[in-house]
Amino acid sequence: MSEKVLQYLKDNRERNLKKLNEFLSIPSVSTDSVHKTHVEEAAAFLISYLNDIGFSNVETVETDGHPLVYAVYDQAGEDAPTVLFYGHYDVQPVDPIEQWESDPFQPVVRDGRLFARGSSDDKGQVFMQLAVFEAFMKTEGKLPVNVKVCIEGEEEIGSENLYTILHDKKELFAADFAVISDSGMVAKNQPTILYGLKGFTGIELIVHGPDHDLHSGMYGGAAKNPIMALSHILASMKNNEEVITVEGFYDGVEPLSAEERELIKQVPGEDYVQSTGIPETVSEKGYTAKEHTMARPTFEVNGIYGGYQGEGTKTIIPASATAKITCRLVPGQDPETIQDLLESHIKKVSPAGVTVEVKKEKLSAKAYKVEPNHPLIKKAAESYTQAFGKETVYVRMGGSIPVVEWIEAIYQIPIVLLGFGTPDDRLHSPNESFPLDSFDKGMETLVYYWNAVHA
Amino acid sequence: MSEKVLQYLKDNRERNLKKLNEFLSIPSVSTDSVHKTHVEEAAAFLISYLNDIGFSNVETVETDGHPLVYAVYDQAGEDAPTVLFYGHYDVQPVDPIEQWESDPFQPVVRDGRLFARGSSDDKGQVFMQLAVFEAFMKTEGKLPVNVKVCIEGEEEIGSENLYTILHDKKELFAADFAVISDSGMVAKNQPTILYGLKGFTGIELIVHGPDHDLHSGMYGGAAKNPIMALSHILASMKNNEEVITVEGFYDGVEPLSAEERELIKQVPGEDYVQSTGIPETVSEKGYTAKEHTMARPTFEVNGIYGGYQGEGTKTIIPASATAKITCRLVPGQDPETIQDLLESHIKKVSPAGVTVEVKKEKLSAKAYKVEPNHPLIKKAAESYTQAFGKETVYVRMGGSIPVVEWIEAIYQIPIVLLGFGTPDDRLHSPNESFPLDSFDKGMETLVYYWNAVHA
Numbered sequence: 010m011s012e013k014v015l016q017y018l019k020d021n022r023e024r025n026l027k028k029l030n031e032f033l034s035i036p037s038v039s040t041d042s043v044h045k046t047h048v049e050e051a052a053a054f055l056i057s058y059l060n061d062i063g064f065s066n067v068e069t070v071e072t073d074g075h076p077l078v079y080a081v082y083d084q085a086g087e088d089a090p091t092v093l094f095y096g097h098y099d100v101q102p103v104d105p106i107e108q109w110e111s112d113p114f115q116p117v118v119r120d121g122r123l124f125a126r127g128s129s130d131d132k133g134q135v136f137m138q139l140a141v142f143e144a145f146m147k148t149e150g151k152l153p154v155n156v157k158v159c160i161e162g163e164e165e166i167g168s169e170n171l172y173t174i175l176h177d178k179k180e181l182f183a184a185d186f187a188v189i190s191d192s193g194m195v196a197k198n199q200p201t202i203l204y205g206l207k208g209f210t211g212i213e214l215i216v217h218g219p220d221h222d223l224h225s226g227m228y229g230g231a232a233k234n235p236i237m238a239l240s241h242i243l244a245s246m247k248n249n250e251e252v253i254t255v256e257g258f259y260d261g262v263e264p265l266s267a268e269e270r271e272l273i274k275q276v277p278g279e280d281y282v283q284s285t286g287i288p289e290t291v292s293e294k295g296y297t298a299k300e301h302t303m304a305r306p307t308f309e310v311n312g313i314y315g316g317y318q319g320e321g322t323k324t325i326i327p328a329s330a331t332a333k334i335t336c337r338l339v340p341g342q343d344p345e346t347i348q349d350l351l352e353s354h355i356k357k358v359s360p361a362g363v364t365v366e367v368k369k370e371k372l373s374a375k376a377y378k379v380e381p382n383h384p385l386i387k388k389a390a391e392s393y394t395q396a397f398g399k400e401t402v403y404v405r406m407g408g409s410i411p412v413v414e415w416i417e418a419i420y421q422i423p424i425v426l427l428g429f430g431t432p433d434d435r436l437h438s439p440n441e442s443f444p445l446d447s448f449d450k451g452m453e454t455l456v457y458y459w460n461a462v463h464a
Numbered sequence: 465m466s467e468k469v470l471q472y473l474k475d476n477r478e479r480n481l482k483k484l485n486e487f488l489s490i491p492s493v494s495t496d497s498v499h500k501t502h503v504e505e506a507a508a509f510l511i512s513y514l515n516d517i518g519f520s521n522v523e524t525v526e527t528d529g530h531p532l533v534y535a536v537y538d539q540a541g542e543d544a545p546t547v548l549f550y551g552h553y554d555v556q557p558v559d560p561i562e563q564w565e566s567d568p569f570q571p572v573v574r575d576g577r578l579f580a581r582g583s584s585d586d587k588g589q590v591f592m593q594l595a596v597f598e599a600f601m602k603t604e605g606k607l608p609v610n611v612k613v614c615i616e617g618e619e620e621i622g623s624e625n626l627y628t629i630l631h632d633k634k635e636l637f638a639a640d641f642a643v644i645s646d647s648g649m650v651a652k653n654q655p656t657i658l659y660g661l662k663g664f665t666g667i668e669l670i671v672h673g674p675d676h677d678l679h680s681g682m683y684g685g686a687a688k689n690p691i692m693a694l695s696h697i698l699a700s701m702k703n704n705e706e707v708i709t710v711e712g713f714y715d716g717v718e719p720l721s722a723e724e725r726e727l728i729k730q731v732p733g734e735d736y737v738q739s740t741g742i743p744e745t746v747s748e749k750g751y752t753a754k755e756h757t758m759a760r761p762t763f764e765v766n767g768i769y770g771g772y773q774g775e776g777t778k779t780i781i782p783a784s785a786t787a788k789i790t791c792r793l794v795p796g797q798d799p800e801t802i803q804d805l806l807e808s809h810i811k812k813v814s815p816a817g818v819t820v821e822v823k824k825e826k827l828s829a830k831a832y833k834v835e836p837n838h839p840l841i842k843k844a845a846e847s848y849t850q851a852f853g854k855e856t857v858y859v860r861m862g863g864s865i866p867v868v869e870w871i872e873a874i875y876q877i878p879i880v881l882l883g884f885g886t887p888d889d890r891l892h893s894p895n896e897s898f899p900l901d902s903f904d905k906g907m908e909t910l911v912y913y914w915n916a917v918h919a
Contacts, residue, residue: 207681211777220741225764226662226863229792230706230756231736233746236765236787241704243695249815251685281686286675291688291817301685309680310691311780316767317788322666322825324790325766332691333772335779337684360704362746370777408681 013148014456018140022449026123028058029136030116033125037132039075039099039166048075048162051098051132055139055160062143064158070178072170075099075162079181082142082156089463091155093184093422095412096135096191097164100127101437108439121445128443129434134190135160137429137448141455153463157184164191167372168412175419186385186423187416190451193430195404196277198446200393200454202386203426205304205378205405206413208338210347211311211370214242214355215331218363222316225324233362235330236315242365243310243332245358246351250294251301253308255354261341265296265304272381272403273299279432303405307337335370337407344373374414378405379423385462389425392457396450427458468603469911473595477904481578483513484591485571488580492587494530494554494621503530503617506553506587510594510615517598519613525633527625530554530617534636537597537611544918546610548639548877550867551590551646552619555582556892563894576900583898584889589645590615592884592903596910608918612639619646622827623867630874641840641878642871645906648885650859651732653901655848655909657841658881660759660833660860661868663793665802666766666825669697669810670786673818677771680779688817690785691770697820698765698787700813701806705749706756708763710809716796720751720759727836727858728754734887758860762792790825792862799828829869833860834878840917844880847912851905882913 018025037051038044052069059067059080069076078098083091103113103126111117116125127133145152159182161171175182194201218235219228247253278299281290292301301307315330317323336347352367359365379386381403390401413424429451435441473480492506493499507524510533514522519535533553538546558568558581566572571580582588600607614637616626630637649656673690674683702708733754736745747756756762770785772778791802807822814820834841836858845856868879884906890896 209779211779218742223740224863225762225766225790226792226861228736228740228757229762229764229862230747230751230758230760231745231753232740232742233706234764236768237698237702238704239768240695240698240765243692244699247692249693249696251688281683285678285683285687287673287687287817288819289817290686291815292685296685298686302683303685305685307680307684309684309689309779309781310695310771311680311778312771312773312782313691313694313785314769314773316765318767318769318786322788322790323766324664324764326764327767330768331773333777335680335777337681360746362742362744364743406681407684408679 011456011460014144015453017144017148018452018456021144025140029133032132032136033116033127034114036114037099037127037162038102039163040102048099052076052078052162055098058139059158062139063146070174072163072174074170077162077171077174078158078160080158082152085152085155085463089154090185091157092462093157093159093182093187093416094138095187095189095416096138096160097131097162098135098160099162099165100130100132101165103439105439110440113441118445122442123445123448124440124442126441128441129430130436130441131164131191133443133448134429137452138190138455141452141459144456145459153459157182171412172415175415179419183420184422186425187420188425188427189413190427190429191410192426192428193432193434194428195402195432197431197433197444198397198399198450199277200390200397200399200401202381202390202393202401202403203406203428204381204386204403206376207306207407207409208342208344208374208376208414209335209409209411210338210344210373211333211335212348212351213331213333213368214239215329215366215368216242216363217329217366219326219328222325222327225326228326232326233360234326235363236327238360238363239315239330239332241360242355242358246354247308251292252294253306255350257350258306258347262306262339263341265300269304270300273303276402276404302407304339306339306342307407308334310334337409338376340376340378342376344375372411374409374411375418377413377417377424383423385423385425388461389427389458392454392461395457396453427455466911466915469599470908472599472603473907473911480595484588487587487591488571488582489569491569492554492582492617493557494618495557503554507531507533507617510553513594514613517594518601525629527618527629529621529625532617532626532629533613533615535613537607540607540610540918544609545640546612548612548614548637548642548871549593550642550644550871551593551615552586552617553590553615554617554620555585555587556620558894560894565895568896573900577897578900578903579895579897581896583896584885585891585896586619586646588898588903589884592907593645593910596907596914599911600914608914612637626867627870630870634874638875639877641880643880643882644868645882645884646865647881647883648887648889649883650857650887652886652888652899653852653854653905654732655845655852655854655856657836657845657848657856657858658861658883659836659841659858661831662761662862662864663797663799663829663831663869664790664864664866665793665799665828666788666790667803667806668786668788668823669694670784670821670823671697671818672784672821674781674783677780677782680781683781687781688815689781690818691782693815693818694770694785694787696815697810697813701809702763706747707749708761710805712805713761713802717761717794718796720755724759725755728758731857731859757862759794761794761797762862763789765789792864793831795831795833797831799830827866829864829866830873832868832872832879838878840878840880843916844882844913847909847916850912851908882910
């Protein structure tokens with residue numbers, strides 16, 4: 010059943026690449042209002058493509074920001090499942106532009122990679138999905154699954170409007186499961202199932218001391234130093250064995266099973282020392298660096314500041330000191346509960362002579378995890394292997410994709426992350442690219458997968 | 465013997481104030497090269513004045529920066545002691561100029577205070593010394609003491625050239641004791657003997673982690689966070705009872721005697737909560753805030769920075785984090801030894817996964833302390849009381865005046881700090897001023913003092 014579709018994709022490879030280049034040439038940078046018309050142009054490209062393929066209800070859903078592209082296909086038959094397909098057509102800014110070796114919006118192939126902003130994140134992967142749907146329609150006259158398409162234009166600026174739409178227009182997106190192609194594989198041509206993502210929450214901690222900077226000679230010994238107070242508070246929150254020492258932080262965290270540790274062990278590891286220049290890896294006591302990054306919660310101070318930062322010396326006791334803190338969460342942890350625990354801990358350990366202020370980050374997300382042996386996941390793994398000729402590895406990721414958590418929370422459906430990016434794609438950086446191998450074998454994977462899901 | 469001199473000062477009050485205003489009108493800002501000729505003009509004013517009074521060897525000593533004004537008086541007789549008088553004729557910049565209520569270089573009297581940059585720090589106090597010498601010459605025909613004058617033009621920029629001159633031209637400045645009028649009283653019209661100053665040293669501590677900022681989702685759990693490492697290091701250096709926990713830090717520090725605690729108790733105290741807005745004072749366990757600020761060493765982080773400081777959230781593990789640290793030292797502590805102790809401690813507690821870099825501050829100073837009952841001090845206290853009609857209090861100060869330590873180290877002579885400033889003088893700030901009470905009674909104090917010293 011897949012042969013004709015695959016042959017069609019082979020025969021139309023040049024045409025598809027040309028069409029993809031047309032899509033990538035539109036500078037749909039969502040964060041910059043000068044690109045507003047370009048963002049609309051990218052949405053119009055998708056609307057036109059979806060109409061050509063034969064989707065119905067093709068429309069843009071207007072938001073307070075950039076429009077969302079919506080479409081439906083419901084001719085797969087009553088016994089076929091309905092999939093919600095999510096992707097995004099907006100891209101990151103291109104700065105620093107001078108570091109690009111070719112124009113970010115004039116796609117070009119070098120060394121088997123397609124270089125363009127959005128080639129991997131996420132226009133390239135969105136295009137692959139649509140090209141595969143087109144191939145099914147052109148060869149089989151129908152798709153193996155019913156589809157609801159949801160392609161937003163605000164992923165790179167936080168997806169706030171998407172959140173509202175998913176909530177308010179729930180009926181538009183009702184489906185049996187969701188598929189998202191906005192992630193990657195652990196290595197080029199290494200089939201990868203991403204079965205877990207971490208959640209996310211954060212706070213800003215401000216320690217206030219005197220109402221202005223004080224002369225350290227006149228007041229040193231009378232006024233508590235806010236930087237020292239902050240250091241003590243932070244040091245009390247995570248020890249040097251990387252164990253988070255905030256009471257209740259690990260409550261509800263499920264232990265890492267022997268089975269899962271084995272899965273993690275099989276993932277080809279990044280040489281962290283080589284790629285980051287750190288002297289050695291450091292991870293939570295009792296866990297390897299891979300286990301900690303993938304499957305254990307983290308507590309990181311992303312920024313700290315207070316007092317004098319210039320050349321030389323300024324002998325002051327500063328008025329305040331601030332730390333920006335974020336945590337990556339695992340299943341069993343609730344972002345708001347974690348914020349409350351952090352706040353309680355801070356208030357408890359805050360020393361005399363200063364006052365503490367805790368600002369809670371608004372956007373947060375729970376962790377996401379699907380059973381690695383869920384049938385929809387197993388089928389994805391088999392499809393990957395069939396296309397790439399290699400065993401699929403199962404990974405959990407330290408990062409967070411808020412939309413995944415939202416879809417799970419609102420629709421309570423399984424989510425399959427079918428991503429084909431590679432670690433070398435330079436997302437968000439100059440010279441973003443996507444391997445043509447991923448383009449070809451990724452589409453092959455999708456063909457196998459939609460057929461497998463239908464069966 | 466003092467009456468005629470005092471009468472002369474009374475009779476010439478207006479003339480002296482007019483002449484002081486002429487001196488204060490010269491914008492001798494040492495830090496700004498556009499004022500180079502003004503600095504030279506201020507030096508020339510002093511040269512001319514010293515010649516008029518009748519000093520010999522009046523000359524400018526050229527330096528790599530601004531010149532030093534030198535003069536000698538050696539006609540007091542063989543039995544009279546020789547005093548080294550130190551002051552400075554350069555002033556701080558005037559920014560922010562818009563906050564001045566009158567032109568900083570057009571002296572004006574309001575509410576019994578003379579407003580002008582340098583009125584208190586230090587041109588006003590230098591002028592008082594010279595005016596008193598002039599009064600002695602005009603009335604008695606001679607000074608009660610032999611004098612070596614050393615008035616520099618680089619105090620506000622670190623006195624580096626002075627340090628070299630004091631070292632290299634030692635014979636020029638040889639004296640029996642030194643007098644410095646570049647400090648203040650604890651309250652207006654409250655005679656104050658400053659018998660101790662703290663020393664000073666500093667380091668910059670940089671914690672290095674990865675060679676670039678890392679994505680906290682991908683590397684949280686593998687890479688040690690430099691901010692957390694820095695927080696642990698700092699927290700290990702001073703506890704929340706304000707005890708410095710660096711091994712050897714207090715070695716050699718003499719215990720605070722019951723007698724000295726009593727002296728400190730008698731000093732009119734500043735209401736720290738009122739003046740700084742802190743919730744409460746916090747000081748070293750076992751010591752009051754006054755005792756700690758005046759007589760116990762301190763360890764302060766003057767600034768800290770690392771990672772993201774902007775709006776909102778950036779989920780990174782930063783490449784590095786930096787703390788700027790200074791310590792105020794008391795007698796018995798050597799600045800370089802303290803730097804070494806800090807460095808050893810940091811290296812010992814530095815956690816795995818990061819490297820630490822310690823940069824040692826070059827300019828540092830030992831503490832200065834003179835016996836409160838040294839005859840030269842007792843005479844100063846008595847002269848103060850005679851002029852101001854009030855008991856003199858004895859204070860040690862948390863601040864540092866490097867030249868005091870240099871003079872002591874190089875010449876090993878007693879140093880008497882005869883200052884007449886008040887806490888409201890706004891040194892280094894807009895609207896610097898000096899009370900006319902201090903001008904009149906300060907000169908009276910000096911007349912009594914020189915006569916007492918001669919006796």
